[in-house]
Amino acid sequence: xxxxxxxxxxxxxxxxxxxxxxxxxxxxxxxxxxxxxxxxxxxxxxxxxxxxxxxxxxxxxxxxxxxxxxxxxxxxxxxxxxxxxxxxxxxxxxxxxxxxxxxxxxxxxxxxxxxxxxxxxxxxxxxxxxxxxxxxxxxxxxxxxxxxxxxxxxxxxxxxxxxxxxxxxxxxxxxxxxxxxxxxxxxxxxxxxxxxxxxxxxxxxxxxxxxxxxxxxxxxxxxxxxxxxxxxxxxxxxxxxxxxxxxxxxxxxxxxxxxxxxxxxxxxxxxxxxxxxxxxxxxxxxxxxxxxxxxxxxxxxxxxxxxxxxxxxxxxxxxxxxxxxxxxxxxxxxxxxxxxxxxxxxxxxxxxxxxxxxxxxxxxx
Amino acid sequence: xxxxxxxxxxxxxxxxxxxxxxxxxxxxxxxxxxxxxxxxxxxxxxxxxxxxxxxxxxxxxxxxxxxxxxxxxxxxxxxxxxxxxxxxxxxxxxxxxxxxxxxxxxxxxxxxxxxxxxxxxxxxxxxxxxxxxxxxxxxxxxxxxxxxxxxxxxxxxxxxxxxxxxxxxxxxxxxxxxxxxxxxxxxxxxxxxxxxxxxxxxxxxxxxxxxxxxxxxxxxxxxxxxxxxxxxxxxxxxxxxxxxxxxxxxxxxxxxxxxxxxxxxxxxxxxxxxxxxxxxxxxxxxxxxxxxxxxxxxxxxxxx
Numbered sequence: 001x002x003x004x005x006x007x008x009x010x011x012x013x014x015x016x017x018x019x020x021x022x023x024x025x026x027x028x029x030x031x032x033x034x035x036x037x038x039x040x041x042x043x044x045x046x047x048x049x050x051x052x053x054x055x056x057x058x059x060x061x062x063x064x065x066x067x068x069x070x071x072x073x074x075x076x077x078x079x080x081x082x083x084x085x086x087x088x089x090x091x092x093x094x095x096x097x098x099x100x101x102x103x104x105x106x107x108x109x110x111x112x113x114x115x116x117x118x119x120x121x122x123x124x125x126x127x128x129x130x131x132x133x134x135x136x137x138x139x140x141x142x143x144x145x146x147x148x149x150x151x152x153x154x155x156x157x158x159x160x161x162x163x164x165x166x167x168x169x170x171x172x173x174x175x176x177x178x179x180x181x182x183x184x185x186x187x188x189x190x191x192x193x194x195x196x197x198x199x200x201x202x203x204x205x206x207x208x209x210x211x212x213x214x215x216x217x218x219x220x221x222x223x224x225x226x227x228x229x230x231x232x233x234x235x236x237x238x239x240x241x242x243x244x245x246x247x248x249x250x251x252x253x254x255x256x257x258x259x260x261x262x263x264x265x266x267x268x269x270x271x272x273x274x275x276x277x278x279x280x281x282x283x284x285x286x287x288x289x290x291x292x293x294x295x296x297x298x299x300x301x302x303x304x305x306x307x308x309x310x311x312x313x314x315x316x317x318x319x320x321x322x323x324x325x326x327x328x329x330x331x332x333x334x335x336x337x338x339x340x341x342x343x344x345x346x347x348x349x350x351x352x353x354x355x356x357x358x359x360x361x362x363x364x365x
Numbered sequence: 366x367x368x369x370x371x372x373x374x375x376x377x378x379x380x381x382x383x384x385x386x387x388x389x390x391x392x393x394x395x396x397x398x399x400x401x402x403x404x405x406x407x408x409x410x411x412x413x414x415x416x417x418x419x420x421x422x423x424x425x426x427x428x429x430x431x432x433x434x435x436x437x438x439x440x441x442x443x444x445x446x447x448x449x450x451x452x453x454x455x456x457x458x459x460x461x462x463x464x465x466x467x468x469x470x471x472x473x474x475x476x477x478x479x480x481x482x483x484x485x486x487x488x489x490x491x492x493x494x495x496x497x498x499x500x501x502x503x504x505x506x507x508x509x510x511x512x513x514x515x516x517x518x519x520x521x522x523x524x525x526x527x528x529x530x531x532x533x534x535x536x537x538x539x540x541x542x543x544x545x546x547x548x549x550x551x552x553x554x555x556x557x558x559x560x561x562x563x564x565x566x567x568x569x570x571x572x573x574x575x576x577x578x579x580x581x582x583x584x585x586x587x588x589x590x591x592x593x594x595x596x597x598x599x600x601x602x603x604x605x606x607x608x609x610x611x612x613x614x615x616x617x618x619x620x621x622x623x624x625x626x627x628x629x630x631x632x633x634x635x636x637x638x639x640x641x642x643x644x645x646x647x648x649x650x651x652x653x654x655x656x657x658x659x660x661x662x663x664x665x666x667x668x669x
Contacts (some may be wrong), residue, residue, distance in 0.1 A: 024421045032426065035448055059422055066478035073628045313449060 018337025040067030041114030224334020240307030390537030504599030572580030
């Protein structure tokens with residue numbers, strides 16, 4: 001593993017290094033990287049947990065505490081949205097199932113303290129989608145994607161509806177009916193995720209602990225954009241550590257991944273979480289998962305591609321040829337995993353050649 | 366070192382290559398820009414700001430640079446970069462100085478949550494800070510500049526930072542932004558004032574920036590105790606009219622006026638509550654700057 005300039009940040013986040021051990025120059029890099037990876041608020045709480053804030057210089061500390069205050073606002077807002085949302089679901093005898101960031105934060109998961117999230121993700125049985133969507137309209141939620149093509153793209157091919165934006169508050173909801181596009185090469189069954197969901201409060205549920213691990217991995221490694229990759233991988237690390245998974249638990253996780261057709265993303269998440277965050281995963285568990293599946297191009301090539309996009313974005317990297325290349329190649333890979341080639345060509349051709357003219361027509365009308 | 370301690374050539378070279386650390390209101394910005402208008406702006410309007418070539422800890426690494434690609438040749442644009450990302454849409458390249466100033470304000474208003482941040486001007490004399498909150502176009506910046514021209518200390522023309530733990534105002538002394546008619550008004554009112562390049566056709570019209578007095582910049586570590594909140598309104602040909610405002614309605618106005626009241630939650634409420642309990646609050650209508658200053662100084666010396 002080659003050294004990278006995020007090592008200090010990774011070790012601070014996982015408690016292998018304490019705040020007082022950092023020089024001011026190291027803090028300078030760390031704060032900038034943590035900000036670009038969107039984990040400043042998380043870092044605040046992890047240091048606080050270990051009483052490590054006192055030893056930090058004041059010029060540094062306010063960056064952390066300000067980020068924690070912003071994260072707190074996200075939590076308050078999400079809680080209020082949930083108060084408004086759950087009656088819609090309960091009236092249908094459905095639990096309100098949150099996914100990802102908002103689920104971790106509202107369930108008060110220690111690893112997610114200080115985490116922010118850009119939207120609220122909800123899992124809904126496919127048969128109830130239309131009903132829920134129409135009820136949400138009465139509460140002020142409308143689609144942000146107005147073009148007919150976008151609507152069809154989401155409804156026919158994707159695993160979620162076009163994002164719903166609240167007319168007054170601007171909050172964004174993503175209604176999912178499964179966790180991967182319907183056109184993706186892997187086919188996890190949304191119904192299996194739903195039936196294992198567990199309540200974490202009177203009103204709200206989320207996926208089972210094992211499915212949370214798998215969903216985080218899937219979301220991260222089946223996508224074509226890696227803006228939040230570092231934070232998502234940190235989620236994976238946090239979920240795994242809080243589960244305190246030994247070989248027996250890993251056996252269950254790998255089995256479940258096999259049932260849900262999600263072994264490849266699990267493999268990647270385990271590999272890179274270990275490499276970057278030193279996540280406690282034994283060799284035995286690693287070989288258990290690699291017994292099911294390994295990357296066709298081999299680990300070395302995938303490491304070369306993934307390591308650079310998983311680490312926090314920083315200026316030198318983005319302007320480098322390697323950064324450009326790995327981003328582009330993973331963008332193509334992500335799309336190829338999400339759609340068969342003929343659909344992909346059709347979709348990209350429409351976006352490139354037809355969509356711009358439709359927009360222009362609307363503007364001039 | 367201050368910005369003016371560097372030779373013009375050195376400063377331009379640093380701005381174009383490694384960037385240079387400049388302290389603005391206690392925050393350190395690492396500024397990089399290859400654009401001549403930006404270096405001219407910094408040399409002319411920031412001469413008294415503390416400056417370090419190799420500042421170890423930087424609060425906000427920023428860059429104003431031309432947008433690359435074909436746009437370099439056709440109606441070129443400039444973009445503001447913070448920590449490697451571009452937070453807002455690029456502007457025509459001749460508006461770069463305005464883009465720099467707006468970007469600096471954004472860095473502070475979007476990230477500093479240790480203070481309640483009001484969208485208002487604030488000036489101080491004899492230990493009494495006067496906060497001038499108002500929507501754009503009400504003349505708050507003009508009035509603020511006029512007070513500064515008559516010896517008041519500039520804390521900020523745009524962002525009033527109120528420390529949530531002490532309730533004191535933290536100075537954010539940087540060039541004053543003025544637009545449209547107020548530019549010529551201030552040029553004739555403030556003899557000896559120094560202003561930057563005119564940025565025409567911005568979203569706010571014609572914009573420029575005035576250099577703050579040296580004393581204000583050098584005192585930018587001295588907190589000030591809020592004494593008055595004045596809601597100014599410029600009305601053509603009007604007499605000076607001043608009347609007290611009740612705390613409740615001032616509270617509501619200031620909540621709307623604040624950048625981060627809701628982000629701060631309870632802290633925001635307590636900070637605003639404490640502020641309104643310690644200040645006199647007025648609605649203030651004026652047309653003549655001289656008459657306005659006389660009235661404000663009278664109230665400041667003899668609060669009713």
